[in-house]
Amino acid sequence: MATLDDPDSAERWADVSLLTTRSGPLANEGNYGTLFNPPVIFEPMPEIVQFIRNMARVLVVGAGGLGCELLKDLALMGFGQIDVIDMDTIDVSNLNRQFLFRNADVGRPKATVAAEFVMKRVKGVTVTPHYCPIQEKDAEWYRGFQVIVMGLDSIEARRWLNAMMCSLVRYETSEAGERVPDLTSVIPLVDGGTEGFQGHVRTIYPCVSACFECTLDLFPPQQAVPLCTIAETPRSAAHCILYAHLIEYPKEFPEGKPDKDDPAYQNWVYTHALERAKRFNIPGVTLMHTQGVIKNIIPAIASTNAIVAAACASEAFKIVTNCAAFLDNNLMYMGGQGLYAPTFKYERNAQCVVCGDGVVMTAAPQTSLTLLMEKMAEDPRLRLKAPSLSVVGGKKGDTLYMRGILETEYVAYLDLPISELFDSGATLHVTDPGVPGSIRLIVEFACEDIVLE
Ligand SMILES: [Zn+2]
Incomplete structure (x- = not known):
């Protein structure tokens, strides 16, 4: 079957062509009508296969467990122009499931090895x-793709x-x-994730459908165990x-x-850990659990x-x-008990820090700037670790706080009450290393705390 090896033969993509040269009951049904007005009409034609082979550019973010599968799937579906970005190198523990890697590849970049393997095959x-890292690429680079799969x-x-x-x-x-x-500037994201026997698939049309940040509060903040619990009152095998x-290892060595x-x-x-667990009568310390805890696996x-x-x-x-309606907009996969895979729709959050009109935060007028920044770190909608703040028409100037080399110039503001820096209802522009672009934060002074002059 030499024709199947020939990427330019009609037979090679015959199965894919069946989807793109015929219409069907699901083409242009469902979400296309609600997301795009007027709906984008699917016109079956042979040129579509040529388009995905030669023109459409798809970016795969991550070349790990999901990334290896994605690259293989997308290449076999006919996508001819694929980019893959990953900052990791191959570890021997990846080999059991990241099937594009071999023993000899250990230590080499995942993205490079995965690309070589798929192109050979x-x-x-x-x-x-x-x-x-993904942060190394700029907006212009990301603009070059038709779809991004995470x-x-x-x-x-x-x-x-x-x-x-x-x-x-x-x-x-x-x-x-x-x-x-402007829909021509919207690049859709497909997000996949797995944990054990569970997984999810999600489609995001940035600023059109619910974005990742709109639903951030669904993800619990990463569990941090206070050091004093670990040192004094362990309650679980992980604590031991x-x-x-x-604590023990750094003390001893x-x-x-x-x-x-x-x-x-x-x-x-x-x-x-086993000794300590015995002393506190805690079960469950095994070598495998130990590896999982210290490597955060x-x-x-x-x-x-x-x-x-x-x-x-x-x-x-x-x-x-455009050959069929895409997911609107989330699928859960629960493989632990059978094959349950329900879908549901995340709604947009009007207050989303990234795609909404801005976040409203309330604070007493005498709150110090330091305290306000602490609130930004704790707020589940923001979780900002090192914010820089500015406000148009600020009472002491537009810049409230800036990180980096100029930081010392703004330290004096940290202890000032925010009412001496801006008025209630002011829109702060916040930047943070964790988030590209700026967040619009509207700070309303809590009324019961307003002191009348
Ligand atoms: Zn959003």
Whole structure:
């Protein structure tokens, strides 16, 4: 079957062509009508396959468990121009499920190895690797893609990319005089995620449908165990393991730099955690649990990755070719008990810091600027770690606080009450290393605290 190896033969993409050269009951049904007005009409034609082979550019973010699956799926679906970005190198523990990597590849960049493998195996596809953090690429670079598929395991990276894609959206005035997103500037995101036997697939049309930030409060803040609990009142096996890892080892080997991947170190922590667990009568300390806690590992199941990636790839295909209605806008996969996979729709949050009209925060007028920034760190909608703040028409100047080399010039403002810096209802422009672009934060002074002069 030489024709199947030939990427330019009609037979090679015959199966894909069936989807793009015929219409069907699901083409242009459902969400296209509600998301786009007027709806984008699907016109079956042979040129669509040529379009995805030669023109459409898809970006895969992450070349790990999901990324390997995504690259394979997208290449076999006919996407001919794929970019992949990942900042990691291959670890021996990846090999059981990240099937594009071999023993000899350990230590090499995931993006590079994955690209080489897919290009060798699927003739006619160009996979361009980018071995760097996503933050290293600028807006112009991200603008070059038709669709972006995320196979990430970090909330921070998802937030960053989501905010980047929202910042690319231009606005125009509709015939009714409303400010609406210019759809030609909207680049859809498909987000996949897995944890054990569970997973999700989500489609995001930045500034049109609910963005990642709109629903950020669904993700609990990362559990931080207070050090005093670990040191004094352990309640779980993890507390005992963390005690050995964070307190005992540094005490015993003040000069030592533990290698979390070293089995000897893992054993040392395991043995000491076990002793502590016995003293406090806590069950559950095992070597595997120890490895999981000190390396912060989320269990990865190859079949979950395969299912979630396949669903993501077909969403990307539907979005780019328009051959069927895409997911609106979330699918949960629960593989622990059977194959339950319900879908539901996330609603936009009008107060979303990234795609909404701005976040309203209330604070007493005598609140110090420091305290206000602490509130920004704690607020589940913001979770800003190192914000810089400015306000147009500020009482002491427009810049309220700036990080970096000029920081010392603004330290004096930190203890001032915010009422001496701006008025109630002022819109603060906030930037933070965790979020590209700026956030509009409206600070309302809480009325009961307003002191009448
Ligand atoms: Zn949003």
